[in-house]
Amino acid sequence: MTTTDTGRSAPRPETGPSAPATDSAPDTGLSAPITKKERSVRRIAISQKLSRWDVEVSPYLYISPFFILFAITGLFPLLYTAWVSVHEWNLIGGQGDFVGFDNFAFVLSNPPFWIALRNTFSIFLISAVPQIALALFIAAVLDRNIRAKTFWRMGVLLPYVVAPVAVTLIFSNMFGDQYGLINNLLGQIGIAPVGWHSDALASHFAIATMVNFRWTGYTALILLAAMQAIPRDYYEAAMIDGAGMVRQFFSITIPQLRPTLIFVIVTSTIGGLQIFDEPRLYDQTGQGGASSQWMTITIYLYNLGWGQLNFGRAAAVAWLLFLIIIIVGLLNVAITRSIAKAS
C-alpha cells in the first residue's frame, strides 16, 4: 500500500553512526575539556552513545502513547473477542466451555447471517456510491468562484451536525408505510405507496437516504480541500489546450484526487459495513424487521449478543465482520487505483 503523499510521515531516523544527528556534533565539541583527557574521552563515548540512542529511540517514544492506547483500546478487545468467539459465552454467566470453531460454524450455516450480509452490502452500495458521486459534484461546484463561499461550505456541513439518532427518528417517521410524509406525497402525484418498512430494497433505500443526508456534505468538504490543493496551472494549461470543464474534471481533478478518494472510500467502507444507528432505530423493535429486511451484520451481532445473551456467537460475527472489512478495504484500494490510473 502506498502512503498518501501528504508529506506528513514522521522523519525517519537514520540508524548507524554514519549519519549522526545534528545535535550530537556540538555536544562532542563543547563538552570536551583539555585536561583529564582519558575520562573525558569516556564521557564523550557515553554521551555519544546516549545521543545515538536518543536519535534512534526517542521518535518511537514520542509516538508510543498512541500505540499504547491502541493496544489497550483496539488490539486487546480484538484479541479478547477472538478468545470469546471460541467459547460458549453468556452475557451474564460469562465464560463457558471451549467449543473451537462451533460458533463460527453456527453463524455461517445460519440463514440470517447471509441475509444480514446481503443487507449490509446493499445499504452500503446504495449509500456510498451516490454519496461520493454527489459529494464530488458538490465539491466541484464549491471549488468554483461563487458568491458567499463560506456560507455554502458551512451549509453543506450542517446535516452532519445533527445527531444520527435525531436524523433516524425523523426519517423513519417520514418513511412510515401508512401515514408517512413521503408516501403521502407520492399519493398526491398518483404513485402507489411504497412499503418502506415491509419491502427489503425500499427499506435499504430509506436507510441509505439517512446516511447520505448526514455524510454527503462532510465528504464533499474533504474532497473540496483536496481540490483546492491542485495547482491552478494545470487548469490554465488545459484551458489553453482547449479542454472544456468536463474534460478538465475527468483528466485533472479526478486523477489528482486519487489519494483523497482512497481515503474517503476506505473510511466510508468501514463506516458503511458497521452501520448500526440507522437500522437499529428504523422501527420500534430495532431488530432489523420481521423478516430481517434491513437487519445488518451489526444488528445481527447485537441480536445474538444482547437479545439472546449469546456472546460467543456474537463475537464470532464480530470477527467475521472484521475479516470482511479488511477484504473489502483491500479491494477498494485496488479498484480506486486502477480507476485513477485509467483516467
Added chain:
Amino acid sequence: MNLSRRSTAAAALAGAAAFALIASGCSSSTETPEAGGDITLTVATFNDFGYTDEMLAQYEAENPGVTIVHNRAATSNDARDNFFTKLGAGSGLADVEAVEIDWFAEMLQYSDKLADLSDPELADRWVQWKTDAATDADGRLVAYGTDIGPEAVCYRSDLFAAAGLPTDREEVASLLEGDWDRYFEIGQEYVDASGAAWFDSAGATYQGMINQVEFAYEEADGTVIATENPEVEAIYTDVLNASSTLSAHLGQWSDDWFAGLANGAFATMLCPGWMLGVISGNAPDVTGWDVANVFPGGGGNWGGSYLTVPAQGANIEAAKKLAAWLTAPEQQMTAFAAAGTFPSQVEAYESTELQEASNEYFNNAPVGQILIDRSQAIEVAPFKSVKYFPINDALQRALTRVDVDASMSIEESWELFVADVNAL
C-alpha cells in the same frame, strides 16, 4: 549541553505521566458510599409507570439528603437489553430497576445478582401470584410488584355510532361478551358497515389470546414446546385469518400505530390498565375513546412489572427503602391516577379511591371498578420461563410478516418461526 539527554528523559516522563493519567482516569470513578451523607438514587423504568415528578419530590422532601434521578426507557425491549448488559458487566445499573413480567423468569436465573428484598412486614402486600413469581428458588423475594395488567376492551364510541353499533359501554360489554370468535364476528359486522379496521394489529390481539394459555411455549420443567403446541399454532392461525379483514395492519408501537391511535384507523383494541395512559397520551385530541367492562374469552393479564434492587448498587439499603415506598399502595394509587397502571397491591382493591376512580379522557369511564372486575376475571397465570421472551418475540415477528408486511403467507411465516426458535 545535555539538552538532548534531558529532553529524552522529559519525553519519557511526559509519556509516562500521560499514560498514568489515562490509567487513573479509569479507576477514579468508583465512589465509596458515604454513611449518612447525601446520596443520589437512580430509578430506571420504561413506558410510563406513572411515577410523577411530584411523587418523587415528595419522597425527597420526606427523606432529606436523598436525590432521585428517574430514567425512562421507551420500551420494555430497550429496558431488557440495558438491564442484562449491565447486570453482566457488574456495574452501571440504576439503584432501582424496573423489570417486566415477560423477561422476569430470564432474570430470575441470576437472582444472586439482586438484593434480597424479603421483609415480613411486606409479605402480604401483593396478590399472591405476584409475590410467588418474584420469589427465587432459595426463597428470597427479589422484586416488589408494581402493577398488573388486567385487560378490558377499549373502543371508539364515535366510530361505533357511525357503523350502527351500540355506543354505551354497558351495551358494548354485553355485545362483546363471549369468546374470541364472537369478538371477530362483531368485528366483521363493523368492517362490513364502515369499511375501516376493527382492531389495531394481529400482534396485539395475539398477545391477549396467548396470555390466556397456561403453558404456551414451555412446560413446567422448562422444556420448549412452542413449535409443537397445537394451541399456539391454532391461535396463531385464527388471529391471522381474522386479521386479513379486521386488522389495521399496524405494527404495535410503530410510528404508524401511534398515528392510527389518533386518526381512527381502528375501532377497538385490547386494553390492559397501563394501555389507558398510552392511548390518552398519544391521542390527546380524540374524544371518542371509551373502555368496556368485557374481555373475549374471560379475563386476561398482559404485562405488569416489578422493581428490583441490583446487588451491584452502592446504596442498597436506601434503594430498598425507596422501592418499598414506590410500591406501597398509596403510591401505586397515585401512579394509577397518572398512567392507569393497575395496582398489584391487595389493600388498594378495598380503597374507595380505586373503586370510584374514573377517567375523564375515556368519557368518565369508571376505570377503577372496571379493572377490579377484569382482574377478578383472570383465571390463568401464564407460565413464563427463561425462553418465554425470545420465543414470544419470534412469534410476534412471524405475525408481523403476515399482518403488517404482507411479505409471507401464514404457513411460510410459521415455518420461519419454527426455524427461529430452533436457532435459539
